[in-house]
Amino acid sequence: MITLTVNNQAHGVDADPETPLLYVLRDELGLNGAKFGCGLGQCGACTVMLDGEAVFSCVTPLSVVGARKVKTIEGLGTVANPSPLQQAFIELNAAQCGYCIAGMIMRAQALLEKNPRPAEDELRAHMAPNLCRCGTHMRILAAIRRAAAQMQAAALAKPGKSPVR
Amino acid sequence: MTMDALSHSRRAFLANTGSLVIGFSLLRAEAFAQPSSQRLPGDLEGNPMLDAWIRIDPGNKITVFTGKAELGQGTKTFLLQIAAEQLDVDPKGITFITADTGLTPDEGYTAGSATMSSSGTALMNAAAQVREILLNLAARKSGLPVTQLVARDAAIHAPDGRSWTYGELVAQDTLHLRAQPSTKLKDPKDYRLVGISMPRVDIPAKVTGGAAYVHDLRPEGMVHARVVRPPRYGARLAEVETASVEKMPGVVRVVRDGSYLAVVAEKEFQAIRAMQALKSAAKWEMGPGLPANQDAVWSFLKSAPAQTDVIVDRALGAPVKTVEANYARPYFMHASIGPSCAVAVLRDGKLMVWSHTQGVFPDRQAIAELLSMAEDDVRVIHAEGAGCYGHNGADDAAADAALIARAVPGRPVRVQWMRDQEHQWEPYGSAMTTTMRGGVDASGMVVAWDYHFWSQTHATRPGGAGSTIAGWLIEKPFGLAKPSFKPSPRGSADRNAVPYYKFANAKVTSHFIATPMPLRVSALRSLGGYMNVFSIECFMDELAQAAGADPVEFRLKHLDDPRAIDVIRLAADKFGWKGGAKAPAGRGYGFSFSRYENLGAYLALAVEVEADPATGRVRLVRAVAADDSGQAVNPDAIENQIQGGIIQASSWTLSEQVRFDGNAITSVDWRSYPILRMPDVPDSIEVHVINRPGQPFLGTGEASQGPAGAAIANAIAHATGKRLRVPPFTPEVVKKAIDS
Numbered sequence: 001m002i003t004l005t006v007n008n009q010a011h012g013v014d015a016d017p018e019t020p021l022l023y024v025l026r027d028e029l030g031l032n033g034a035k036f037g038c039g040l041g042q043c044g045a046c047t048v049m050l051d052g053e054a055v056f057s058c059v060t061p062l063s064v065v066g067a068r069k070v071k072t073i074e075g076l077g078t079v080a081n082p083s084p085l086q087q088a089f090i091e092l093n094a095a096q097c098g099y100c101i102a103g104m105i106m107r108a109q110a111l112l113e114k115n116p117r118p119a120e121d122e123l124r125a126h127m128a129p130n131l132c133r134c135g136t137h138m139r140i141l142a143a144i145r146r147a148a149a150q151m152q153a154a155a156l157a158k159p160g161k162s163p164v165r
Numbered sequence: 166m167t168m169d170a171l172s173h174s175r176r177a178f179l180a181n182t183g184s185l186v187i188g189f190s191l192l193r194a195e196a197f198a199q200p201s202s203q204r205l206p207g208d209l210e211g212n213p214m215l216d217a218w219i220r221i222d223p224g225n226k227i228t229v230f231t232g233k234a235e236l237g238q239g240t241k242t243f244l245l246q247i248a249a250e251q252l253d254v255d256p257k258g259i260t261f262i263t264a265d266t267g268l269t270p271d272e273g274y275t276a277g278s279a280t281m282s283s284s285g286t287a288l289m290n291a292a293a294q295v296r297e298i299l300l301n302l303a304a305r306k307s308g309l310p311v312t313q314l315v316a317r318d319a320a321i322h323a324p325d326g327r328s329w330t331y332g333e334l335v336a337q338d339t340l341h342l343r344a345q346p347s348t349k350l351k352d353p354k355d356y357r358l359v360g361i362s363m364p365r366v367d368i369p370a371k372v373t374g375g376a377a378y379v380h381d382l383r384p385e386g387m388v389h390a391r392v393v394r395p396p397r398y399g400a401r402l403a404e405v406e407t408a409s410v411e412k413m414p415g416v417v418r419v420v421r422d423g424s425y426l427a428v429v430a431e432k433e434f435q436a437i438r439a440m441q442a443l444k445s446a447a448k449w450e451m452g453p454g455l456p457a458n459q460d461a462v463w464s465f466l467k468s469a470p471a472q473t474d475v476i477v478d479r480a481l482g483a484p485v486k487t488v489e490a491n492y493a494r495p496y497f498m499h500a501s502i503g504p505s506c507a508v509a510v511l512r513d514g515k516l517m518v519w520s521h522t523q524g525v526f527p528d529r530q531a532i533a534e535l536l537s538m539a540e541d542d543v544r545v546i547h548a549e550g551a552g553c554y555g556h557n558g559a560d561d562a563a564a565d566a567a568l569i570a571r572a573v574p575g576r577p578v579r580v581q582w583m584r585d586q587e588h589q590w591e592p593y594g595s596a597m598t599t600t601m602r603g604g605v606d607a608s609g610m611v612v613a614w615d616y617h618f619w620s621q622t623h624a625t626r627p628g629g630a631g632s633t634i635a636g637w638l639i640e641k642p643f644g645l646a647k648p649s650f651k652p653s654p655r656g657s658a659d660r661n662a663v664p665y666y667k668f669a670n671a672k673v674t675s676h677f678i679a680t681p682m683p684l685r686v687s688a689l690r691s692l693g694g695y696m697n698v699f700s701i702e703c704f705m706d707e708l709a710q711a712a713g714a715d716p717v718e719f720r721l722k723h724l725d726d727p728r729a730i731d732v733i734r735l736a737a738d739k740f741g742w743k744g745g746a747k748a749p750a751g752r753g754y755g756f757s758f759s760r761y762e763n764l765g766a767y768l769a770l771a772v773e774v775e776a777d778p779a780t781g782r783v784r785l786v787r788a789v790a791a792d793d794s795g796q797a798v799n800p801d802a803i804e805n806q807i808q809g810g811i812i813q814a815s816s817w818t819l820s821e822q823v824r825f826d827g828n829a830i831t832s833v834d835w836r837s838y839p840i841l842r843m844p845d846v847p848d849s850i851e852v853h854v855i856n857r858p859g860q861p862f863l864g865t866g867e868a869s870q871g872p873a874g875a876a877i878a879n880a881i882a883h884a885t886g887k888r889l890r891v892p893p894f895t896p897e898v899v900k901k902a903i904d905s
Contacts, residue, residue, distance in 0.1 A: 135812030
């Protein structure tokens with residue numbers, strides 16, 4: 001039994017340590033957010049956060065996760081109480097099929113937690129590992145910029161509070 | 166969703182929506198006495214009963230049905246808007262059900278940018294006719310004339326304060342009526358929902374980890390399967406030792422049927438490991454090879470026996486200046502981000518399949534044929550997949566799930582392809598090659614236009630079991646039907662081959678190559694439209710240059726459709742297009758126009774590109790589009806589709822080409838088939854939507870791909886002085902052209 005901390009909750013998981021994190025999240029824990037896209041770390045559909053860093057869960061075996069904290073899109077917010085990024089993606093209809101979006105949001109979250117005001121070229125370079133095929137890029141970028149601005153405004157309004165969830 | 170909840174039949178569903186008939190036979194006799202010989206609007210023609218589209222139960226639960234599917238274009242939102250508008254119901258008060266052979270009308274495929282014109286039109290008319298029936302029922306009940314009654318919020322209201330919910334007015338078979346050819350539609354001035362950018366109903370779940378895709382289904386007892394594909398088309402399985410794979414952890418069984426090979430395991434990663442072992446164990450007879458390279462395909466197209474059709478045949482005039490050009494395109498992939506997936510279960514002789522297919526009904530036929538089952542014993546339910554841009558692997562994965570489910574009856578089977586399987590086995594968009602000869606007279610008018618195009622088919626479905634990979638591989642295989650071609654107004658290979666411009670002198674000739682196909686092909690967004698529009702719109706620029714004319718003015722003076730002229734003027738104006746304007750160093754401007762299928766949406770596009778002379782890298786910097794899709798139902802959804810079409814087609818045009826050698830497809834992942842990434846996309850894409858209230862819906866999804874390719878090529882020519890005619894315009898290609 002391996003203990004895995006996902007979205008601040010500890011789970012005992014009965015799986016081969018070589019199993020990529022993606023399959024454990026989806027099949028053992030029933031989390032839908034991270035998607036199988038390539039299994040090669042080339043598309044980012046499976047992106048989750050590991051101790052604050054964006055990682056490809058499809059090529060991250062359980063043995064590598066260890067005690068580090070996993071965060072998935074389910075850990076950001078809910079339909080009723082969305083995080084700033086989720087809210088911005090909903091407001092801007094920043095999806096077509098939406099298959100890549102959870103990965104996009106998790107990669108953007110990792111960026112904004114470190115760099116709340118990325119320059120446009122920093123933003124684009126950071127998002128480069130994640131592919132979108134429907135061509136929703138302009139809206140994805142706009143939603144990230146909107147969330148960043150909203151998080152900044154919230155941070156200024158409540159001094160002492162972290163600017164990100 | 167539970168399996169049980171999904172397993173009810175259409176009959177059971179109907180039985181649950183019943184109530185008493187109150188004096189309705191009289192009304193029916195008056196208003197609906199004669200089935201008319203006139204055509205019904207949209208897909209009402211094939212599905213004429215109103216209760217195939219709209220049902221209302223005594224508790225006022227309103228259910229609306231469409232045979233179309235959500236493919237990421239917003240179907241579930243804009244069709245709901247249309248129905249809610251004409252029904253005078255809050256969209257939140259409607260249960261909306263999409264493509265399901267057990268429940269919904271058969272509307273064929275969700276394809277060809279036709280959802281709005283077929284299903285949208287049907288729902289608009291059905292909903293308005295239902296509202297009229299409800300008003301009439303309330304008139305009888307109240308003794309008041311219909312003119313004094315108002316439909317609002319799922320109830321009919323009388324001026325004296327009385328009101329009746331729709332549910333109180335209907336009975337079991339009230340809506341079991343044939344639709345009428347003509348409908349009393351709302352005046353577009355009174356629209357409250359149509360024309361509004363209502364937020365997409367599916368996005369909140371998709372950004373919070375809700376179950377949104379077929380990939381997310383986890384019915385009780387589900388097992389995971391993976392397939393093993395041959396190394397290339399036509400290879401046959403000679404032998405495979407399965408005993409050791411069957412002993413691997415979690416493996417439930419190996420499925421072999423002729424050359425069809427798959428493995429089922431309790432857990433997904435166990436299935437993947439077993440698939441890898443099975444792949445190593447399989448020995449194949451290789452069969453015929455592939456063409457050596459893309460050039461070999463183009464020469465094959467031009468030299469193979471062809472069916473020649475002269476589509477337009479008007480005498481060519483006498484130009485003072487003539488131009489000739491050859492264009493071509495390689496195979497492009499759909500290359501969806503999520504590999505194809507399906508879930509199926511065989512229980513008590515009944516098969517249920519959840520698939521991201523574009524056509525649940527034709528897919529049901531294919532699966533029933535593959536498994537030698539009666540169609541009535543198979544139910545196919547659409548569940549969303551990753552982006553669908555035409556005939557991808559969805560139907561094949563559904564066939565895989567069905568075939569594997571038969572081997573483990575009672576257990577739901579989820580199968581998903583691996584990335585290399587998706588890249589190597591999906592049907593590609595057909596390669597094409599074209600030639601243009603044309604010329605202008607002394608006044609700069611086109612007086613000669615001679616266009617030839619060579620293509621294989623752009624549609625290998627419907628074709629039953631013979632259109633699926635599983636069908637080809639099993640012991641008693643089904644063959645792919647011999648493709649055929651007939652010129653048509655909407656067209657396939659010939660889509661948009663006839664110029665929309667008013668040329669007095671024009672000739673258009675199709676050369677269709679039926680067999681054999683070197684690579685698997687089928688429908689990819691816009692079919693032949695991308696290459697035909699690319700050729701036409703590049704050649705218009707080449708002719709404009711010969712005539713010394715501005716490309717925008719040159720197009721305008723060959724058009725007489727005011728709606729075409731409107732989009733061109735709007736795009737040019739919003740872009741700040743100035744005839745003869747020079748772009749900053751390393752940059753160029755390009756323009757293009759087309760009316761999709763020559764009868765759908767109008768789209769004009771102005772772009773700016775940068776072409777780096779040092780590296781040859783081209784980037785689309787800015788795009789300004791003007792669109793007329795008829796009555797705009799959800800302008801934001803139109804904008805989203807056009808932005809997406811421009812970016813996807815710019816990816817085709819700048820970087821994509823299915824690669825292969827004589828041995829196999831070598832585009833097996835995102836490194837060997839690169840698509841646009843974030844740093845490559847434009848600074849901005851503006852979309853200006855011209856709304857035409859009350860005009861027919863024209864659809865949008867494929868309006869922008871052809872224009873995007875041509876506008877980019879035109880802008881590269883403007884930036885570099887070099888005319889490139891064969892995408893993709895990779896850095897190597899552009900650098901070579903600049904340096905030449």
